[in-house]
Amino acid sequence: MPVEIIGMISTHDVSETRPATGPVVDVEYTRSFARAHEQAGFDRILIAQSSASPDPNQVAAFAAANTERLGLLIAHRPGFLAPTVAARTFATLDQFSGGRVAVHIITGGHDAEQRRDGDYLSKDERYARTDDYLTVVKKAWTEHAPFDHDGPYYRLADFHSEVRPVQQPRIPVYFGGSSDAAYRVGGKHADTFALWGEPLAETAEQIARVRAAAEAAGRETAPGISVSFRPILGRTDEEAWERAHRILGTIEQRGDAFGGRRAVLPVGPGATPQNVGSQRLLAAAAKGDRHDRALWTAPAKATGAAGNSTALVGSPETVAQALLDYVDIGATTLLIRGYDPLDDALDYGRELLPLVRAEVARRDAAAAAGPVPATAGAR
Secondary structure, three states: OOOEEEEEEOOOEEEOOEEEEOOOOOHHHHHHHHHHHHHHOOOEEEEOOOOOOOOHHHHHHHHHHOOOOOEEEEEEOOOOOOHHHHHHHHHHHHHHHOOOEEEEEOOOOOHHHHHHOOOOOOHHHHHHHHHHHHHHHHHHHHOOOOEEEEOOOOEEEEEOOOOOOOOOOOOOEEEEOOOHHHHHHHHHHOOEEEEEOOOHHHHHHHHHHHHHHHHHOOOOOOOEEEEEEEEEEOOOHHHHHHHHHHHHHHHHHHOOOOOHHHHOOOOOOOOOOOOHHHHHHHHHHHHOOEEOOOEEOHHHHHHOOOOOOOEEEEOHHHHHHHHHHHHHOOOOEEEEOOOOHHHHHHHHHHHHHHHHHHHHHHHHHHHHHOOOOOOOOOO
8 A cells, every 4th residue: 555755844944953044934935845845756745833833724725826736734723713614614725726635633732832822721622622623524524415513612503515625525634642632532533643753662552542542433444644754864874873963963052943833832951841742752762862773862852842853864775664664563654854844855755755655566566466376486
């Protein structure tokens, strides 16, 4: 089965190692960044969301208008739009983009960040609201007759939408989180459940919990699994590690100067993040900097695990095999982004994605052929 590969764009040039340049909405940079991912062969791009960043729906619409086939994964926080409005918004963009939209549901793991947009619910209440929200959104995409809904957070009467997604039966739903509530709600609703890049054993444990939650929700098919990394490539493993340590030095030198997520989340060494995903990354880092084939957790430690911040370090061949290790334990989607965002996306397209896709295709062909009979080739 082919593996989906997702990148990530922003609207200006900035990362943990690069001071922001240009305006917050740099039109030419955003256009080039989206087109770079299409040129590199990514399946989708993630457009993130925060209380301070440009609206991801508008960014996605702009990216769609400037690409031809690239999928769009739009981060979305339930609770700030009515679910019926959100359903029509995404269905409309799915029509204009020719069926390229997916939605990444971020319930919100930081009380302070939620309050910046006026949301004062507790974390458990937010997940309960997300459950109710997604129930309405999915019905809005799929019900052909007007319907009523009387849930704990949303109540509507005689709702009907004339705009339907191009994709049938509906737009794909991705879901992020690592708490018990996230497993429960994501296990019920997600088409793909998104995890940050932990060591293989811990990732396998999370996959098992997602699958158990899906089964408990009565689903016959478990969600796909996405894992996220920051690949650091070199011509050789040694060269990649030299580059990795230069990157870490820059991160440590900049401290909390990075904008973006650092503007809204606790960051840096010693920070205590509220969300479980960041806590898990820091727990892995506390066990050691290097894990498995190529996983490096030092960047997570240096940033307080503000976002997906663990790296895979090595030659393209080493990193490709490390990504495939996660495919072997159940990952169906790989989300990768670099510290030199635009240039790294192009490098991944030249050096990394072809290796991953070729090996997945080889495995699929071998599986389709079936086992070779013991007498095959005998004379």
